[in-house]
Amino acid sequence: MSRTVEIVLSPLLLPLVDLKGKTVVVIDILRATSTICAILDNGAKAVVPVVSVEDALTYTSDDYLVAGERNGEKAKGFDFGNSPTEYSHSVIQNKQVVLTTTNGTKCIHASLAADEILVGSFFNLDVITYYLRNSENSIVLFCSGWKDRVNLEDTLFAGYVANNLRDTHSWDSDEVELAIDLVKQSQPDPASFLKKASHAQRFERLGNHGDLSVCMQFNAHPVVVQYNEGKLLSI
């Protein structure tokens, strides 16, 4: 049977898609899924995604670092926020990082009906493409958005992945066409293109203005990240 690719542009649109037997790629470019790729590529053993700040703070052993944000800022009592630049090798080697974010970790938990959950960002675009092309599953690219709104950066990334799956997967989906059109429109400089994104502008206001260009570094952290029994691991 032929493999398909679909795109979910917002968590509110997830009910339109049947996840059974499929591979879901959760996308939250600014910044959860970018940060997860950076953490695992920089030597952490695992990332434990949790939904609430309270849940995160129950991980008190020295094996764990606790990290995450609410509304784009570091949550109170946490070791780290949600910027991929905070996690150097020396700090996180062999640690497990407990992470909660506004959008991204919620989407991982919303995807549990799928056969497999992966994490995608520009940091791991080529390796995740390679992995998906060689998997037998149909694919759902799940954009986290911002508080359930559709956003440019996640849609753009979904467009890149779908475009890369053109030879192996098919679609009957205007969402996929829309996302691939966005890729075309973003050339030749997708990072500059994204500066008009509302989320990027929100970042600017919060003083995180470096993170947009960091998160647009294609293939900077080439890890395939899979969710397995409550943890995200580099496989």
Next chain:
Amino acid sequence: MSRTVEIVLSPLLLPLVDLKGKTVVVIDILRATSTICAILDNGAKAVVPVVSVEDALTYTSDDYLVAGERNGEKAKGFDFGNSPTEYSHSVIQNKQVVLTTTNGTKCIHASLAADEILVGSFFNLDVITYYLRNSENSIVLFCSGWKDRVNLEDTLFAGYVANNLRDTHSWDSDEVELAIDLVKQSQPDPASFLKKASHAQRFERLGNHGDLSVCMQFNAHPVVVQYNEGKLLSI
């Protein structure tokens, strides 16, 4: 206070928007809102949008024509389907047309919390733009989509309207940026561009292949259509 413009890409995303005090433009290019503009421009007194086929069939007086579709085909027992080409002046002059469609009429009923509901299509792009620029209200462009999925043709039209409101309205919305990018990507021939839309392809399969190019005739039916006490009227 400055006026804003927002875009709702699917009925499932409507809860993210506060309609109070705003003007909603309901958009269902293929074909409900296109057909409504054609009907009113061709001389009908009013269009009565109803949600169900059963409701439509209760209008039995000779003053009414009953029209609509389910899944893109004419519903059983109806005088007309949902194609703008069916409604010539001689047939509908001074009649009221009771219309039910898969997506469009539902969205009108979902927008009742707004201050004002209008109907938009490429048929009335310029007059509706003129009207909105001169209104004091903030605007919500509400795309009907196809069975709650985001579609290209409604998003493209929303992009045209938003782009036309650039000098009078502001936005902080990636949905608006996305729709305006789609307008750019669709140049120089938006009708050809839309042929890849899943809905257009569905039309092709149903033998309605002429309707896409008909519905892309810019300003062919220049009427401002407003919902008022259960009826859609040309104002």
